[in-house]
Amino acid sequence: MNLLISTFIIFVVVALSNLIARYFPKFPNTYINLIAGILIGFFPAIDHLILPFHNDVFMILILAPLLFFEGQVTPVLMIRKKVNSIIGTAVILALETAIVATLIINKIFVLGVPFALIIVAIITPTDATAFDSVVQGRKIQQTIQNVLKTESLFNDATGIVLLQAAILWLQTGHLKLVYNFAIFIKMVIGGAFIGMILAFLLVGVRQYFVRSANNVISSQTLIYLLTPFCIYFTAEKLGTSGIIAVVVAGLVHNSEINRSRFSSPRQVHFGIQMVNFTSRILNSFVFVILGINLKRIFTNNFQTILTSYGWLLVGFSIYVILTILRYFYGRLFIGDHKKLTALLFALGGVHGTVTLAMTFSVSSVLTSNQFTFVILVETVAILLSMVIPTIIFRFILPIDGDDRIKDSQLNYLRRGMVEAGIKRVKQMHLEPVVQASVIYDLEDQVQKNNLRRFFKQWQSVTTEKKALTVLQSVDRRRALMYAFDAQREYLYDLANQHMINSDYIYEVYSEILLSEALVLDPKNQML
Template sequence: MGLMISSFIILVAVALSNIVARYVPGISSTYINLAVGILVGLVPLTNHLVLAFNNDIFMIFVLAPLLFFEGQATPLLIVRKKVKNIVGTAVLLAVASAALVALAINQLVSLLIPVDLIIVAISTPTDATAFDSVIEGRKISRPLQKTLKMESLFNDATGIILLQAGILWLSTGHLSFWTNAREFLLAAVGGLVIGAGLAILLVAFRQYFVRSSNNVISSQTLLYILTPFCIYFVAEELGVSGIIAVVAAGLVHNSEANRSRFSSPRQMHLGIQINNFAGEVLNSFVFVVLGISLERIFFARYSAMMTSLQWLAVGVLVYLLLLLCRYVYARFFVTDKQRRTASLFALGGVHGTVTLAMTFSIGSQIASATFNFILIVETVVIILSMLVPTIVFKIILPRDLDAENRLAELARLRHEMVKVGIQRVKQMKLSPAVQASVIYDLRDQVQKNSLPAFFRQWQAVTANKTVLTGLQSVAQRRALMHAFNAERQYLYELAKQHVVSSDYVYEIYSEILLSESLVLDPRNQLI
């Protein structure tokens, strides 16, 4: 019961924070999610109802599906082309950074080197969603974006293996390089094999039914939703990386979607909508949880934090040294090897909730005082990794004017398109009732009908005052089809003349097709 109430409160916070973000266009929605999470933690009632952070629940029910959807959004062909970069950033850079920074911290601060390794290992995974938030509204090269995304998809497993090595070293006093190397290969390669293998079996099973007369869309969709949970659980039970397994499964499903999208269009469309919806909700969920966790960490450990500032020194050192390692690596191995590119790559190593989840996962494995210290240090690393690039990118990156003008341009195109559609309807011989109904529907495409107008329509339909006859309904459907056709033709001419961006035309064109499906497809109609 407590888990249900806790999830409900966080989901409400997600919904409200995303609405608030629409009214604060200058600030990334991620920061609004974070701020609302902190607010939930500050209010005694909601803070009491939200359960303490549970690493296992978070990894299975939030991170696994999120990584699965992110993997599915990544073409397998890109991964094949970027294998060298992925191994370099997700493995070599992570391991080298962990070793160098741990040794440097040991020399600069009087901490046990296994503790240093644990701290740096937890700081290894990067977060693609957090990176997107710090560059919002700014232009950055697509190759660099892809490199950073590939790194964040695969470096979690490296961080987990390094973390296990650090904990083992702390508890036994010994570090076995070959044992840990073997465990890493087993976890990573095993995760890839298990994830891809199970995904292929599930794809074959679902495709068999998609291509038969016995296909059941509800069952297919349910199997699809359960896929990341099942694969993560099986992989972890077999002792390999569940994170790598769900990423591999997502990549396999990307290829499936590309070659079966017309086999069952309704199923494919529903799957895409589930992907988009779940991805947006889970991303926001992650940062609301992060906000709640940061608030609790600060207030629960305020006294210890004020006693000594060693945690702050270590947190700042870890972040700066990791930044330096990333910069040096980028100067030799990433894209054009220019200083600017290296600086962007270094700052792009943003940390988020995965770092926090890994920190909480060691709570029962080390001494309480050591855990509290590591938790506060990682909090500093997370905050710095988000705050510093947000400020620096605002200074060094150009504004994304295309993104800023996008909404205004789309609104203008929709307005002109609807004018064409309404003009076409007025040229037709329709009864006043049918014409008024069709024009009302067309005006809804650009939100030109006021709230009072909607309630008048709603009241009239409810009171059975404006229900059209059978012949009038047929005339209404035909009028809408003619109007939509005129709108599509208008957009087609714009695209042919290269007057506006094709992306804008395709986006609005697809909206018209969806609207038309609501008119024509019996399964999309509510009455």
Template structure:
């Protein structure tokens, strides 16, 4: 029951923060999510309802499906073409960063090497969701965005193995490089194999049923939604990287979707919408949880915070050294040795709740004193990795004004297409009741119907569901089809004459097709 209440509070907070985000411009939505999480933690009643952060629950219930959905948006072919670069940033860069920063920070700050390796290993994996937060509203080259995304999808396994090595070094007093390398390869390759094998098996089963007369969309959708949880759980039970396994499973499903999208359009459309919905909600939940966790960490670590500034010095030093190493790596291997690209790559190494999850995973394996110190240091690293690039990107990256232009153009085009659609009704002999109903429906495409008119229509329909005869219902359906056909022809001519971007036309065209599907689908109950 407690976990259900906690989930409910977090979900409501995500929903509210996403609505608030629509009314606040200039602040990225993840920051709104985080601030709402802070508010939840500051209010005693709501803070009491949310359970303490549990890394295992977080990894399997939030991170696993989120990475699965993100993997689905990435073509497997693109990963194959960039495999060398992915290995470089997800393996070599992480190992180099951990080695150099551990040695330098240990010497500078007089902290033992094992303890410093633990701190640095936790701070090396990056977070794609957090990166999207700091870069929101800014233009960044697609190749650089892609490599930063690939890095964050695959570098968690390397960081986890290095963290395990640091903990064992601290406990036993010995660092076994060979054993750790074998463990890393086993974890990464094993996760890849488990993810690919189980995704292929699930895909084969799905395709067998979807191409038969016994396909059940509800069952297929359940299997689809359960895939990341099952793959992650199996991989972790086997002892390999569950994170890499769910990413690979997502990549496999991307290829499946591209080659079976017309075999069951309803099922495919539902899957796409669920994926987008899940990604948006889980992204919001990640930052709400981050905000709640940060407040609780600062509250619980008050003695450390006010007793010494060492935690701040260590956090700033670790983050600064990681930036330097990332910059040096990028100058050599990324972006044709361009200084600006290297700076953007270095700043793009943003950290988030994955860092917290890794920190809490060692809570019972190290002393309470060291754990308290590590968690407050990692909190500093998380905050710096988000705040510093957010501020610097204002000077380094231009504003992405395309989105504002796009929205204005879409509003203009949508208004024009609805106007021609309504005019086309003049060519039809419609009863006043049918014509008024059709015009109301068409105006809804541009949200020109007032709340008052909606309640008027709702009252009429609710009071008398049979206000239209069967003949009038058919007449209404045909009138809407005529109007939608006119709207599509209008958009087709715009694209044909290259008046506007084809992307704008495709977006509005798809809206019309979805609206018409509601009219034509014999299974719906709306007409």
């Protein structure tokens, strides 16, 4: 019950913060979520209803589906072409930076090597969603975006293995390189194998039913939703990486959709919309959780914060060291090897809630003072990795003017198609009440109707005397079909003129098709 209440409150915060973010388009959406989470922590009546952060629950219920969906929208061919880059950033770079940063931190701050490695291993995983938030509204090379995305998909496993090795070293006093390397291979290769096999089995089962007369969309959707949880749980129980397993499973499902999208269009369309919706909600959910816990961390450790600044120096030093190491790696191995490319790659190593989850996972193996120190250090590193790139990117990256052009052209296309549709309707011989109803529907495509007109139309469909008759409803449907035909013709003519980006035309064209589906679909029970 407490989990349900906690989840409900966070979902409400997500909904409200996303709405508020629309009023601040120049401010990253995830920052609004983060600030909302922090503010919630200042209301004791609400804060005490939200459960303490539990890393296992977070990894299974939030991170597993999120990584599964991110894997699903990543083309497999891109992964195959970038295998060397992925190994370089997610494994070699992670190991090199961990070793160098650990030794430097050990020498400067006289921390034990195992303890220093724990601190560095936790900050190893990067977060693609957090990176998207710091570059919002700015234009950045697609190559850099792809490198950072693939790195964040796979370097979580490296960080976890490093953390396990550091914990074992701290507990036993010995670093078992061969043993830990074997564990790493088992987790990565084993996780990939389990994810692939289970995904193929589940895809095979679902495709069998899709191609038979016994397909049930609700059951298929439920199986699909449970897939990341089952795969993550199975992989972890077998001692492999659940994170790698769900990412690989997502990649397998990407290929499935590409070659089965027309076998059951309703199911595929619903699945795509569900993935998009769930991904957006989970991304916002993650940053609300991060905000809530950052506030709790500073509140619970307020005395330590005031009496000692060692945690601040270590956190700042780790971030600087890792950024410098990433810069030199970028100069040598990333893209065109230019300074700007290397700087973007270095600053793109943004950290988020995976780091927070790994931080809480060591609470049982460290003393109270050690854990307090670690959690403050990681908090500093997380905040610096988000704030510094946000500021610097405002100076070195151009504003993404494509968004403004896109909005302008989409509005132009929508206005034109609505005018074409209304013109076609006015050429038909319709009863005034039917014509008014159809024109209202068409003008809704450009949000031209105000609340007064909406409630007037609402009254017309809820009052028996004002409701359309059966024949009038048939005429309205026929008129809408003719109007949609006119709108498609308008867009087709524009496409032939090659004056507007085809992607914008396709986007508006798809809106017409969706509108037409709402009118014609016999399974639509809302009409």
